[in-house]
Amino acid sequence: MIGDATVPLLLSLKVAGWATLLALVAGVAFGYLLARVRFFGREVLDAALTLPMVMPPTVLGYYLLVLLGKRGPVGAWLQESFGINLIFTWQGAVVAAALVAFPLVYKAARAAFEDIDTNLERAGRSLGFSETKVFFRVTLPLAWHGILAGAMLAFARALGEFGATLMVAGSLPGRTQTLSIAIYEAVQAGDDAAANKLVIIASVICIVVLVAAGRVLQGGYRRAFRY
Amino acid sequence: MQLELRIIKDLQARGRHFRLDVDMRTDSDAVVIYGPSGAGKSLTLQCLAGFVAPDAGRIAIDGATLFEAAQRINVPARQRGVGYVFQDYALFPHLTVAGNIGASLQQGWLRRLDDAARARVEDMLRLFELQDLRDSYPSQLSGGQRQRTALARALATRPRLLLLDEPFAALDPGLRERMRHEFVELRERFKLPMVLITHDPADLQTLARELVVIEAGRLVRHEMAPFQAEVPQGATALRVIAGGGRAA
Numbered sequence: 001m002i003g004d005a006t007v008p009l010l011l012s013l014k015v016a017g018w019a020t021l022l023a024l025v026a027g028v029a030f031g032y033l034l035a036r037v038r039f040f041g042r043e044v045l046d047a048a049l050t051l052p053m054v055m056p057p058t059v060l061g062y063y064l065l066v067l068l069g070k071r072g073p074v075g076a077w078l079q080e081s082f083g084i085n086l087i088f089t090w091q092g093a094v095v096a097a098a099l100v101a102f103p104l105v106y107k108a109a110r111a112a113f114e115d116i117d118t119n120l121e122r123a124g125r126s127l128g129f130s131e132t133k134v135f136f137r138v139t140l141p142l143a144w145h146g147i148l149a150g151a152m153l154a155f156a157r158a159l160g161e162f163g164a165t166l167m168v169a170g171s172l173p174g175r176t177q178t179l180s181i182a183i184y185e186a187v188q189a190g191d192d193a194a195a196n197k198l199v200i201i202a203s204v205i206c207i208v209v210l211v212a213a214g215r216v217l218q219g220g221y222r223r224a225f226r227y
Numbered sequence: 228m229q230l231e232l233r234i235i236k237d238l239q240a241r242g243r244h245f246r247l248d249v250d251m252r253t254d255s256d257a258v259v260i261y262g263p264s265g266a267g268k269s270l271t272l273q274c275l276a277g278f279v280a281p282d283a284g285r286i287a288i289d290g291a292t293l294f295e296a297a298q299r300i301n302v303p304a305r306q307r308g309v310g311y312v313f314q315d316y317a318l319f320p321h322l323t324v325a326g327n328i329g330a331s332l333q334q335g336w337l338r339r340l341d342d343a344a345r346a347r348v349e350d351m352l353r354l355f356e357l358q359d360l361r362d363s364y365p366s367q368l369s370g371g372q373r374q375r376t377a378l379a380r381a382l383a384t385r386p387r388l389l390l391l392d393e394p395f396a397a398l399d400p401g402l403r404e405r406m407r408h409e410f411v412e413l414r415e416r417f418k419l420p421m422v423l424i425t426h427d428p429a430d431l432q433t434l435a436r437e438l439v440v441i442e443a444g445r446l447v448r449h450e451m452a453p454f455q456a457e458v459p460q461g462a463t464a465l466r467v468i469a470g471g472g473r474a475a
Contacts, residue, residue, distance in 0.1 A: 119317040122278045125304040126311040127331035127384055137330065137338075141321045 019097035031109025061167025108150020277304030310386030
């Protein structure tokens with residue numbers, strides 16, 4: 001019964017999946033940096049990293065267009081060095097969705113890292129752990145539930161991304177037309193049946209992800225293992 | 228064991244200033260650092276373990292320099308060979324008892340334990356009577372079991388010195404007394420030098436051969452057992468210790 005919704009749905013899942021992965025890596029890195037290292041301008045950087053959450057997606061999309069366009073500093077460099085063009089491609093949609101979803105992972109990761117008892121990391125050091133081992137054996141496992149919950153919210157957010165994606169990647173059916181953009185197009189075209197179907201699919205996915213994220217957080221060490 | 232400890236460390240927090248300034252040498256295998264909370268005991272121990280770098284001074288064990296400000300020597304905690312038992316034990320909540328004890332013995336990315344390491348974990352489990360709890364998580368343990376796990380974890384690495392931060396403070400009073408005696412037995416068995424900090428005078432009676440008293444960041448007393456009854460400076464608690472009672 002999903003029928004012609006399959007194409008935008010799969011494209012959305014692909015874009016959201018890659019975007020979440022990018023946001024996850026960057027979010028964990030920045031979350032750890034800001035949780036652990038004190039430096040001048042830390043809270044200003046925090047505000048800047050949170051900005052994509054509150055800025056209008058169209059503004060973000062505009063920035064990305066300026067940056068990644070053929071004449072933009074990053075776009076021109078990518079074109080010359082690697083022959084890569086991101087504008088009006090699904091990869092461009094990934095970049096847009098990753099930027100919008102990033103603060104959700106970053107905020108969750110920073111909070112999760114700050115929540116860890118530093119004595120646990122010290123215990124690791126006194127047991128002879130290298131700093132790498134402390135991170136992968138102690139810090140990351142303990143922060144993982146919070147980070148994962150943030151990543152799931154980021155996935156849901158990336159899945160629903162509309163404004164920035166439309167500006168960067170456009171609405172090419174089968175190539176860059178994601179679920180949320182397909183809904184807009186269906187409504188514009190007066191195709192209520194298609195719109196209803198797509199809206200229900202999007203709603204169900206978001207609810208499932210939110211419930212799952214809640215369960216992940218509840219199952220965290222925070223509750224189960226605090227003593 | 229020969230321990231040389233000269234530490235100057237300034238701390239500044241919300242306009243309040245605290246200076247730790249201690250200088251001591253000892254040859255004893257059972258040093259107890261005693262003092263009220265906030266005196267700088269924990270900070271001293273953290274400097275010794277390598278968690279905190281002093282601003283100035285020198286720390287050496289058996290002639291091996293661990294920290295020397297003048298020569299910019301600061302051996303990282305992981306290379307000091309110093310075991311640490313935290314006040315709340317700081318067991319890894321995501322690892323089982325056996326996992327906690329074996330954590331320091333794992334090799335490489337696959338986290339493998341070789342035969343020697345596995346035997347070491349078994350020894351520790353047996354020694355601390357934790358065999359039945361090997362697959363339990365710290366949250367499922369009682370206070371005494373947590374303490375035994377923390378000791379087993381620290382000793383699995385064969386440290387040359389064991390540091391203990393208020394090791395009995397988190398236990399019930401009844402259990403506390405029993406664990407003290409178990410602990411003395413253990414110390415004799417391992418012949419392991421230790422530095423213990425406490426604000427409980429009862430710990431001194433059982434555990435100390437050498438006593439260091441720190442108040443407000445300064446070393447105010449340093450003496451060998453048996454400890455004097457009369458204390459010239461106003462350390463009322465010491466009179467209680469010498470009298471065999473407990474502080475109010």
